[in-house]
Every structure is written in C-alpha cells, then in structure tokens.
Amino acid sequence: MIGKSWIRGGALAISLSLLAACETAPLTGRNQLILLPESQSQAMGVDAYQEIKSKTPISNDPRYTGPVNEIGQRIAAISTQPGLNWEFTVFEDETPNAFALPGGKVGVNTGLFKVAKTDDQLAAVMAHEVGHVMARHGSERMSTQMATQLGVQLGGAVVGQEYAGLLGQVATLGVVLPYSRIQESEADEIGLIMMAKAGYDPRAAVTLWQNFAAEGGSRQPEFLSTHPHPETRIKDIEAALPGVMPYYESSPYR
Template structure:
C-alpha cells in the first residue's frame, strides 16, 4: 500500500509543477476548469446566503476600481467576464475566486478610505487567483494527506512504539512547518503582485501602506505570527515599503500614459 502511495505522490509532484508570478516553484494539481467550477459554485452559495448591497453609487465606485485593475491582468484573465458583488457585511474583507468572481464586504469601505487603498485590496485578492494560490493550497493539502498515510503505514509495518504520539507530532509539524508558512508566503506574494497591478492601473501604490496602517490601527491582540495564516501588519508594511521603489516606475509610466482613475 505504501509503495503505491509513494508512486502516486511522485507522479503528482512531477505533473503539477508550476512557477508563480514571482518565480516561486509551486504545485498545482487541479485544472483551471475544476478550479473555476468550484469558485463559481461557492460564489453562488454566497449570493444566496448573504445580503447584497445594491446602492448604485457604491457599486459604481467598487466596479470602477475593479475594472481598472482587471485591465492590467494577463490577457487570459483580463478578457474573461468578471462578476463583482458587494455583500452587506461589517467585516473589512474582500475576496476573489477562480472563475472570475469578486466579493467585497461593505465593512472594507470604511477601512480602505480612498480608491488607491481599495485598489490595494482588490489587486491583492485578484493576485491570489492569478498565482493559483487556491489550487496550490488544495494540492498541498492533498499531498500532505497522502504523505501522512505513507508515514502511518510505515510506522504500522515497523511496529513502532508511540505511533499515535508520533503521528500527532507529524500533524503539528505539517501545520506549523508547511501549511501556515505557505499561507503567509501566498499573502506576501499577493501583496507584491497586487502592488504591481494597482501601480500599472494608475493607482498610487503608497495606498497599500496607508491601508495596512489602517488595518493595524483596527486590529486587537494577535496570536504570534508563526501561528497565523497571515503576516503581521507591521511585517506587511515593511515589505510593501521596501517594494515601493520597484513599482514606482510602473506608476509613473501609467500616469504618462494618461491612466488616472477617478473612482469616487
């Protein structure tokens, strides 16, 4: 049994190797169609279960920022149909799903105080889709489950003492050593890729710094970063600040090209 699982694991790793927009190696085992179907199904469930904001001026504003960001995406994403829905929810949140779906919570509009700050969030969320982070997380979990099965089978065959304790330790090791760091790397990658998109669209990339300063001011006590799926706000601010010189030329070029969004 363990030989079959090891063989399957090797084949999956070889077949799913890809490179993210920042050049990071990643595993993505699911097809684009599979991911799109799951994203669209999830979005339909959300629309059926959550109240939707229909106020025209709010929708115009959010769609204005979103459309300017979408124009900067790779052609296959820029040319697809995107659906943007604003949900009545007080949490400062937004998300993008495979299949061209974007959700924005009304609570975000009180934290993202201007178009550039909102563009930082939407650029970040769309970057998750472009970089196939959902695919990578699902693939990672599938491979980890297979690896745990292999480890369990090996321990059972070897009649190892304290098998239960060892398997629990392996589970915690996977959680803090792989799953959470991967999630933080996804967030950091989406921050930087999203910063590129917003700068190319003509939104001031400094808005991303202001956004996370706002987020930091609203956040209460947080658990240690090594136990969190997201980087601490101060670390995000530091990385974004360090990355600003790399995207400033894109922002200046956008202005010279007449890209000056007026989303209000």
C-alpha cells in the first residue's frame, strides 16, 4: 500500500526537479524540460548510432559522402557545440530520410539525394539535423518520456490499474514518435539560420521541401511522417527568410 503522504511527497519532489531542469533552446529561447545530464544523453546517442551503423549498410560513394561531410562539418563548426565529436554517415537506404542523435551523430540516407538535388538543398537538411543536436531535442524527448513514466506511476497509485494501463500506452507512443512537431519546427528555424551563416542559400530550403512534397505522393517519406505538414513548413520558412537573408549575405563562407 502506498500512503497519500508518499504521493504528495513524490509529486513535490518531481515538481522541484522539473523546476530545476528548465532550460532554454539556443536561438529560439524556448523553455525546455531537460532531466538528463548532457553527458548521459550524449553517451546514449553514441551507443544508438553504433548500433544503427552495425545493422545498416554504409555508403562509401564519394558523390554522397563528400558533400555530406563537407557541408555537415562546416555547419557543425559554427554551431553552439563545435567541440562535439561530430560524425556524418551516409546509409544505403532508398528512403529520403535523415536523423540526428545526441552527441553530434547524424545519418543521411542515399535516398535523400532524390530530393536534395543541390549543395544548398542538402545544407538545408544538414542544418536542420545539426539544429536538433544544438537544441538538445534527444535529451528533451527522453526527459518528456521520463516525466510521463513518473506520471504513470503516480497516476497508477491514485486511480488504479486500468487508467495506468491507458497512460502507459500514451507513454509508449511517445517513444515511437521521433521528434515532436514543435521540435521539428524549431530545428527548421535554427537550421535556416545555421545554413545561412555557413554560406548556403536559405531560399533552397523552400525548394527542398517542395521536392519532398512532390516525392511523397500518396506514400509520405518517413522523414515527413512526424514533421509539420509540408505546406505549413514551406509557409513558415518563407516567412522567416527576410530575417535570415542578412546572415547569408554577410557570411564569410560565400
């Protein structure tokens, strides 16, 4: 049996730790819940990356690895975490997709080149992925999951087993969904600034997402499945462009 005082004490402890864990995303200033130490989430990212690399065929085609590394490293070098051991790997997979993990570990599928047809368009994807790492979206996602599980435990004690089961399903869904829409929009926003600073034309981001939408057809690429609707995304990017163009025009990399 769990007494009421324990529940109240537990809720107090959690709210205190949530308060202590509030952080701010770079460039956007959005408040974030981060419960994991950065070193821990980075170690988890590195482990997951190793596992993906051991199970997925890696491309050594310089037509892909050349631009992915060059563009990725250039953007990473001017990010808020230039000291991370950034790594950019091309996977042999025809799905137009890319991903980023804590610790600066980025993956790009060969299928991405069906939609990223120029260096500027590829830079839009690379900068978006670097943006996820800069804003610590992996840590945030895991923290939300932890908070949800704590909530499930407390909820289970309060309202009984059935309701806890329902909450548990919601929590599981949270793990499966890669990043939230808020995080995706934020990675777009940060990515647009970063690509412009690195000397890549941010207007190419619009073309990239148009290509993605055209490629998707009835069966949407995985990369888009949890992402904002392509039309919303393109509109948001177009609205942000006037504020971002000065970074591009003054970039020393151009």
